[in-house]
Amino acid sequence: MSMRITFDLSESDLTHFKQAMTKASGAMKSLSPDVILSQAKSVLKEVDNTKAPDFISERIAKLGTLIAMLEDQGWDLEQPERGRVLSALAYFADPEDLIPDNIPGLGYLDDAIMIELICRQLKHEMEAYHDFCVFRDAEATRRGEQVDAMDKTEWMNGRRKELHSRMRRRRRNRGSRSSSRSSGSSVSGFSLFK
Numbered sequence: 001m002s003m004r005i006t007f008d009l010s011e012s013d014l015t016h017f018k019q020a021m022t023k024a025s026g027a028m029k030s031l032s033p034d035v036i037l038s039q040a041k042s043v044l045k046e047v048d049n050t051k052a053p054d055f056i057s058e059r060i061a062k063l064g065t066l067i068a069m070l071e072d073q074g075w076d077l078e079q080p081e082r083g084r085v086l087s088a089l090a091y092f093a094d095p096e097d098l099i100p101d102n103i104p105g106l107g108y109l110d111d112a113i114m115i116e117l118i119c120r121q122l123k124h125e126m127e128a129y130h131d132f133c134v135f136r137d138a139e140a141t142r143r144g145e146q147v148d149a150m151d152k153t154e155w156m157n158g159r160r161k162e163l164h165s166r167m168r169r170r171r172r173n174r175g176s177r178s179s180s181r182s183s184g185s186s187v188s189g190f191s192l193f194k
Contacts, residue, residue, distance in 0.1 A: 074151030
């Protein structure tokens with residue numbers, strides 16, 4: 001039997017998470033992208049090894065997508081999106097979590113909440129990357145080729161550029177819609193990134 005539990009984050013709760021992200025992003029400036037990626041991978045591995053509750057491990061698994069977006073040579077994520085993803089991952093490179101990770105059952109709760117907020121902020125980037133991977137895998141199967149061999153082809157570069165463009169257009173459109181709304185307690189008008 002499963003049970004669904006929902007809760008609302010107030011403006012002060014969201015501010016608390018935004019401050020944690022700002023602190024982590026500031027610390028990121030002293031870390032290399034490789035260190036940030038390595039720390040995020042460590043969090044993924046730790047969660048797998050600790051047998052965290054499903055509601056936490058399902059969310060933390062989304063870190064894998066963020067890491068892949070940066071490491072996938074075929075996707076070739078450019079700035080400013082690359083910086084936004086690195087800023088998001090910087091939270092997981094910070095050893096001073098809001099809730100210490102070594103607390104059984106709850107240590108990764110803040111990480112799970114932060115991932116939910118990050119995924120909302122990076123929704124368009126994650127959707128575009130997912131679409132790229134689906135397209136690339138389908139084309140590799142159809143052509144009987146290895147995925148790596150296709151990443152640098154002209155038509156694959158064209159598809160990547162189309163998806164990058166779509167991602168930026170949707171982000172701009174979302175930004176103009178949320179700025180025209182009043183700032184209530186909705187997460188949609190809330191931004192973790194500057």
